[in-house]
Amino acid sequence: MYDIVIIGAGVSGCAIARELSRYRAKVCVVEKYEDVCCGTSKANSAIVHAGFDAEAGSLMAKLNVRGNEMMEPLAGELDFPFLRNGSLVTMYQEEDRPNLVKLYENGLANGVKGMKILGQQELHAMEPNIAPQAAAALYAPTGGIVCPFGLTIALAENAFTNGVEFRFNTEVQKLQPVKGGWSLTTSTGTMTAKYVVNAAGVYADVFNNMVSKVKIHITPRRGNYCLLDKSTGGFVKHTIFQLPGKYGKGVLVSPTVHGNTIVGPTAVDIADRDGTNTTAEELSELTEKAGRMVRGLPIRQVITSFAGLRAHEEHHEFVIGEVPDAPGFINCAGIESPGLTSSPAIGKMVADLLCNKMGLEPDPDFSGVRKGILDPKKLSHEEYQKLIREKPAYGNMICRCEMITEGEILDAIHRPLGAKSLDGVKRRTRAGMGRCQAGFCSPRTMEILARELGVSQEKITKCGGASGLIVGTNKDSL
Amino acid sequence: MKQYDIVMIGAGPAGLAAAVSAYDAGARSILLLERDSQLGGILNQCIHNGFGLHTFHEELTGPEYAKRFVDEVRKRNIEYKLNTMVINISHEKVITAVNRSDGLMEIQAKAIVLAMGCRERSRGALNIPGYRPAGIYSAGTAQRLVNMEGYLPGRRVVILGSGDIGLIMARRMTLEGAKVLVVAELMPYSGGLKRNIVQCLDDFNIPLKLSTTVINIEGKERVTGITLAKVDDHRKPIPGTEEHYDCDTLMLSCGLIPENELSRSMGVQINPVTNGPCVNESLETNIPGVFAAGNVLHVHDLVDYVSEEAASAGSAAAGYAALGTNRSARREIPLETSGGPRYTVPCTIDPDHMPEKLTVRFRVGNVIKNKAVSVYFDQDRIIHRKRPVMAPGEMEELVLTKKYFNEHPDLSKIRICVESV
Structure with missing residues (x-):
């Protein structure tokens, strides 16, 4: 039995996971897609809001301003662009x-x-x-302004290296209270957990409404x-x-x-x-x-x-907390703008809540520092030269528009919770994000992915699931 | 810092021809920089025939055509570096490039020939609405996968845009076992060569729908269908004309964009019509000693003309490298256009530096029938030539001889126009 299962590996789920990884607890994040940051977290304005919008006195206002303050030191610790x-x-x-x-x-x-x-x-x-x-x-x-992929991936990687488990391609289908917690029926098997955190973005109401009579509507x-x-x-x-x-x-x-x-x-x-x-x-x-x-x-x-x-909740307010008629089920719902900004504060709030409830002990091995993917463009001429001598892949330019080398793509694939698809590489390195939109680099990135993951190119997808890029070989149907 | 007299940025057809001709004009310190793993550029993935009719009077495939020039480069022992990406060129012609074996290098050139080619207009740049699933390919990317790697990117294909690569890929995909359902073209005329329409679409019964565009892309993971609609004179979709196609692939052949990011950042002036540098009769940009040729200058339809153009740039670069800055002051007689031609290459001419016969190339903006192309030297019409048909998909050219210039010593401007016969 897990201590905590978090549904959803978006920015909220990953921020909560990272905060919880400070404690001794068995935590698992389950995600429907093949990677973190595949839903609302990947497609937004990428703004760190100052906090003048949200209604004074609301939870949204409080977490916005707090999240804004937390973002800068967090960007330093976790090495993401802000x-x-x-x-x-x-x-x-x-x-x-x-x-x-x-x-x-x-x-x-x-x-x-x-x-x-x-x-x-x-x-x-x-x-x-x-x-x-x-x-x-x-x-x-x-x-x-922040890189929303950079933020979410950094949180997830740091949570993972501090012991949080991630299960991808796993869709939660059913939630049932069991003795001492919850049973989760998923597309890849059944899990049990003492506490469940609902960070399911636009699906958060579906899970809340499975377990509670107090319905929410997103x-x-x-x-x-x-x-x-x-x-x-x-x-x-x-x-x-x-x-x-x-x-x-x-x-x-x-x-x-x-x-x-x-x-x-x-x-x-x-x-x-x-x-x-x-x-x-x-x-x-x-x-x-x-x-x-x-x-x-x-x-x-x-x-x-x-x-x-x-994920617009009808009262335009974050819904965060334990559901009164479903003990052990913690909502983190209605996280729409300024959700990205608030995420560090949301993570802390939910982790504090669980920590108090469960009496979690700090993990002395926790390390809150994470290094991002090395960007050779930020090196001096001499440092870059030295890097290529040691790792020649950094001299092999793959994405010509964004100037991304094979070295960075290899790092993206082999680091904790590494990239498995073209979009995974893109969100970690920016390869394919430039003006030609992967016209030139996608065949080369596909080749690198296939080689490094030890699969045929026909198995390489754009973003997991049925998003295969190649359907066969020439004349295979003739 | 390494030093060369002439560096070609790119070793596709333009870079290769420029290098050979620079050598033959006397230059010896020449370097070709190529980002791909072999010489020849995009020609290597163009395995269809039809190349070289003008240059070699025979029909070659792309790789065969490239090999003719690669052989010439090798015969002359011209130096080249593969898998090498140029990441910056300074206004002072210091080239910064990177590869696995040399690492980061800086090269001082006396003269540079820009020969980076072009890229395809992407779905994003076209702003086609709908989902963003796998299965949306630019025609050139699909061509690489099919022709160089043997992979089929899809089985039921809709093609948007009737550029030559799209037409060629319609035939290729059919031959490889895919079903090409339709080629849609936004404009009321095709963007490709007439011969490609006949040989790639008509011969395979693939319909070409003009004044038609994609208005929706369906499929959350892989393309499952697209919707086409007719467009009006303002290229806006006409409600009620929608047609749905079940398909797994949308291929785009909607125009090529010269890749001039390096040129721009070094200060080369760009013509907004061609997206390529403004050049004079020697194909020299506003930066003395920096020349341009091939698709980085303006998008060509036939590689033969790329080679011809690049040869002029190469010999001009050799001349510059030999003389350095000790050149006489230059005249710049502007070429202007009206009534059809959208641009000319070159943009200006200095009669003292032009060859005996100078080819001027241009494209028209619309299909024009039964008109004439005229050249005016100030008020004097010196050329008036009937053209039964001109189309945007086919590059036009005319030749100006030195004689005309000698007869007009006080020439202030040249105008190229389309007018009634």
């Missing part, structure tokens, strides 16, 4: 000023530090590409995004939000931590919990809305578009 670039909520009509002030006051109540309302001149000096009619903005210097809220080429890097320096106003809730235009520009998201409530498709309507809505916020949006530089789902 940048405090500051955010600007921009106002385009004078009549919206009361709303801007209200937002500022809400931020103050939430404990957001350093905020300031900027006048037109100051705003345009800070962001020369802002639309001319932008009249004022709420500036929050604590706003930041709506997948789809957002389309466009990612622009790195040649647009610096188009905006801060994360630009639009103050909700006459045109409804706006979208954001932001640099990413890797130097691209991201535009999004739309917001459409859908029924399909895996409905991550982009639509023509939403993509054109994005272009139109973002086009009003900035001057000369370089939308023709788009390199990819994608959609993510927010």
Whole structure:
């Protein structure tokens, strides 16, 4: 019997796992997909919100501000990309000023530090590409950007090296209370656990509603995004939000931590919990809305578009805690924006809760430091030269757009919880994330994966399951 | 730091031809840098025939065509490095490259020929809505898997875009046992060569649907279907014209983009129409001693013209390397276009540095029938040639001889236009 089983290896599940790995406990994360970070955590704005949005006094507000504070030291410990670039909520009509002030006051109540309302001149000096009619903005210097894959993978790797088990391709189908805990029927067998943590993202209500009479309701809220080429890097320096106003809730235009520009998201409530498709309507809505916020949006530089789902709980609040009529079942539900920001604080909150309940002992062997994949681009000429002499794979360039070497791909495959698919390699190294979108490197990455995993290329997938890239060999049907 | 007179960035058809011609023009210190594991570039995956009709007056496959030039390179003992990626070129022509055996190296060149080729426009850049499953391939990626590795990327295929690689792959996939259901083309005309439409689609009964695009991609893991729709004159899908296809693969052949990231970062001026460098009659960019040829300059349809163009760049580079900066001041007579041609290569001409006969290449933006191509030297029409059909998929060329320039000593601009006969 496990002490704790966490359902879902998204950013919340992995943050909880990493916090729990500080203690002596038998913990397992079960994940439906083949890798961590395959659901909501992989497709979002990648923003570390300052915390002025969430309603004062809410759990969401508290965890947002706390998560924001925790992100910087965490990025240091776990070596993932994070940048405090500051955010600007921009106002385009004078009549919206009361709303801007209200937002500022809400931020103050939430404990957001350093905020300031900027006048037109100051705003345009800070962001020369802002639309001319932008009249004022709420500036929050604590706003930041993060690599959502980098964060989630780092949390998971560190949890794993500290003893947390991960079971992939394992879908939880049924939950039943048993003596001293829970029985979980999964697609790969039955598990038992003293405590279950429900971090199932858009499916969290399904699991809650299996065990509790107090129903919760989560709506997948789809957002389309466009990612622009790195040649647009610096188009905006801060994360630009639009103050909700006459045109409804706006979208954001932001640099990413890797130097691209991201535009999004739309917001459409859908029924399909895996409905991550982009639509023509939403993509054109994005272009139109973002086009009003900035001057000369370089939308023709788009390199990819994608959609993510927010796990929208009907009261727009995080639902975290033990379910009263299902003892031992801990919800971590309704984790939508600012969920990514809040994840370090969510992890700590859930771990503290379990620690108190179960009386967990600290694990003296815990090491909270993790090194990410070595990026030769960050080395000096001499250091890089030395690295190639020792490991020639770092001299073999595989992804020409993002300049990713075979050495980095090998590291991604062989490190703890290593990559098993093209997307796994991509999310760990960025190989295939550039302007050609893996046109040149995918056959080479497939070859490396097959060789290193000891399987034929026909077994290599884009993202696990039935996402095979090759269907056979030439003339095999003739 | 190693030093060479001339370094070719890329050893595909352009780099190879440039190296051979630079050698024949007298240069000896020449280096070819190639990122792939063999010389010849994309030609190595183009196993169909039809290459070399102009150059060798026979039909060769891509690898055979490449071998002709590789043999010439070897005969001259021209140095090359494979599996070597150029990661930066400075404005002062210091090339930073990396490979497994040499590690990180810096090379000072006197002259550089940019010959990096192009990349395919991706699904992301086309912004096609739908899911993002496995089974969406650019035609060139599929071509590599099939022709070089023997793997079949899909069994029921829809192709978007009628560029030449897409047409070639429609035939290849059919021959390898896949079913190609349809080729859809956004424009009202094909983007490829007429001969490829006939030999790759018509001969295999593969329908070509013009003014048609993909409006949805289905399948959460692997492609399960796509929806096509007709588009109006503004290329917007027309409701009610949707057609669904069950398929496991969407292949894209929607245009090629010259790969000029290195060029841009070293300060080479790029023509927004071609996405390639602006060059003069010697195929020299705005940076003296930096030349460009092949698909990095503008996308070609026939490799023969790539070789021809690259040979000019190679000999010009040899001339530059020999003379260094001790050149006379240059004139830049601009070439302008109107009424059809979208661009010209070169962009400017210096009559004192041009050869006896200079080939000017261009493409038109639309299918044009029964018109004439004219060349004006200021107000003087010096060429007026009837063309029954011109199409965006086929590159046009015309030859300007030195004689015309001698007759116009005060020439201020050249205009190339399409006009009534």
